[in-house]
Amino acid sequence: MLDHPLPDIDAWALLFSNNSLPVLRVTKRRLDEMREDIERVDTRELAHLILQDPIMTVRVLAFIQPMRGRALQHDITTIASAVLMAGMNPFFRRFEDLPTVEGMLKGEDPHALLGVLQVxxxxxxxxxxxxxxAIWRHDINMEEVRIAALLHDLTEILVWCFAPKLGLDIRAQQLAQPTMRSVDAQTQTIGFTFQDIQPELCRIWHLPDLLLRLLDDANAANPRVQNVALAVRLARHSSHGWEDPALPDDYRDIGHLLNITPEAVRQRLGLEPMPAREAEDD
Incomplete structure (x- = not known):
């Protein structure tokens, strides 16, 4: 396990790209079960399993991109399409004997496993x-938006997996200084922010350009990018409960995106009761 910062972004990207990425134990177990009865595997069920696991999702996307060939004019940006293109048997052969996050961090500080599972x-x-x-907004492909939100903090997950001591150091700084911005803690500990490293990883894995655009908060004028960024913000601010002082701004901005009031946003999140008629319609 790495216990010191690496000198540059390329070194971080190589660390992650040259090693087999671990998936969640539950992902490996379910894939092994499906492999035993491969003839009865439902593509949608398999895609749903993969889309719960950020690392498995990026592994599948990285696996499929070189297989596209020149026949396809568009990138493969959905998991079900990736599985269909690979074929069920080649897919399951490729993802045998996967390492797990839980196995990788066994013997490390137990707070490291807790930290990565929280992220x-x-x-x-x-x-x-x-x-x-995305469904509310009638997005043309809600799964692309889902994947971008799922992968937005992938580098943070990988740092916890491959350099748990540094992940714990970043967490300790933020606990000691609650007002410290997460990007400042990252820079002080590893020399870069997680989002500095992520584009290079995406390039190495040949992830679709569309996903790169959705992952880039700099494209904030795009409503689909706003959808992703606001979802990530809300998940981060509510990760320890619904009292974070930044949440009212989140409700306001989400309301602007969805063209509803902040109160309606809170209702959709289950934080306030639905009006009787709206509850009946749902």
Whole structure:
């Protein structure tokens, strides 16, 4: 396990790209079960499983991109399409004997495993929010938005997996100084922010250009990018409860995106009761 910062972004990207990325234990277990009865595997069920696991999702996307060939004019940006293109048997052969996050961090400080599982849970919640709002907005492909939200903090997850001591150091700084911005803690500990490293990883894995645009908060004028960024923000600010002082701004901005009031946003999140008629309609 790495216990010191690396000298540059390329070194971080190589660390992650040259090693087999671990998936959640539950992902590996379910894939092994499906492999035993491959003839009865439902593509949608398999895609749903993959889309709960950020690292498995990026592994599948990285696996499929070189297979596209020149026949396809568009990138593969959905997991079900990736599985269909690979073929069920080649897919399951490729993803045998996967390492797991839990196995990788066995013997490390138990707070490291807790830390990475918290970030993964936050990513799952961000993906759920992003998908819900994409459906509300009649997005042409809500799964692309879901994947972008799920992968937004991928580098943070990988730092916890491969350099748990540094992940704990970043967490300790923020606990000691609650007003410290997360990007400042990252820079002080590893010399870069997680978002500095992520574009290079995406380039190495040949992830679709569309996903790169959705992952880039600099494209904030795009409503689909706003959808992703706001979902990530809400998941982060609510990760320890619904009392964070930044949440009212989140409700306001989400309301602008969805063209509803902040109160209606809170109702959609289950924080306030639905009006009787709206509750009946749902």
């Amino acid at each position: 993964i849970r936050r990513a799952q919640r961000a993906a759920d929010y992003a998908q819900d709002w």
